Structure formats: C-alpha cells, structure tokens
Amino acid sequence: MLCLTCHRVRPALDRADYTAERAWLIVRRGLCTCGTPNPAAPRPAHLAPVRKPAGSPK
Numbered sequence: 001m002l003c004l005t006c007h008r009v010r011p012a013l014d015r016a017d018y019t020a021e022r023a024w025l026i027v028r029r030g031l032c033t034c035g036t037p038n039p040a041a042p043r044p045a046h047l048a049p050v051r052k053p054a055g056s057p058k
C-alpha cells in the first residue's frame with residue numbers, strides 16, 4: 001500500500017482499496033505522486049517572475 005520511494009500512500013487502484021485504514025494513512029503520511037503526474041500542480045507561465053521596466057516613474 002505504501003510507496004517504497006517516498007513512503008506515502010499509493011493511489012488506490014480499485015474501489016475496494018478505499019478503506020478507512022488507507023484514508024487514515026493518507027491523512028497521516030500524504031498521498032504518493034511519484035508514478036503519476038500531478039494535474040493539480042501545473043507550472044503556470046503567468047506566475048513567472050515579471051521584471052519591472054527600469055526607470056519607471058514613482
């Protein structure tokens with residue numbers, strides 16, 4: 001059930017895997033995202049640091 005890399009809970013593959021014990025482990029340890037890309041955390045280009053133009057009036 002636990003990931004050997006990050007020691008977190010691997011995502012359930014089946015409805016039968018959604019047990020109370022698994023839910024508790026996810027709360028305690030977190031969910032492993034090693035094998036799957038994380039769609040919840042993309043790298044938004046608009047959050048890149050914007051350099052202010054030099055010499056802007058105050």
Ligand SMILES: [Zn+2]
Pocket residue numbers: 003004005006007008032033034035
């Ligand atoms: Zn992992």
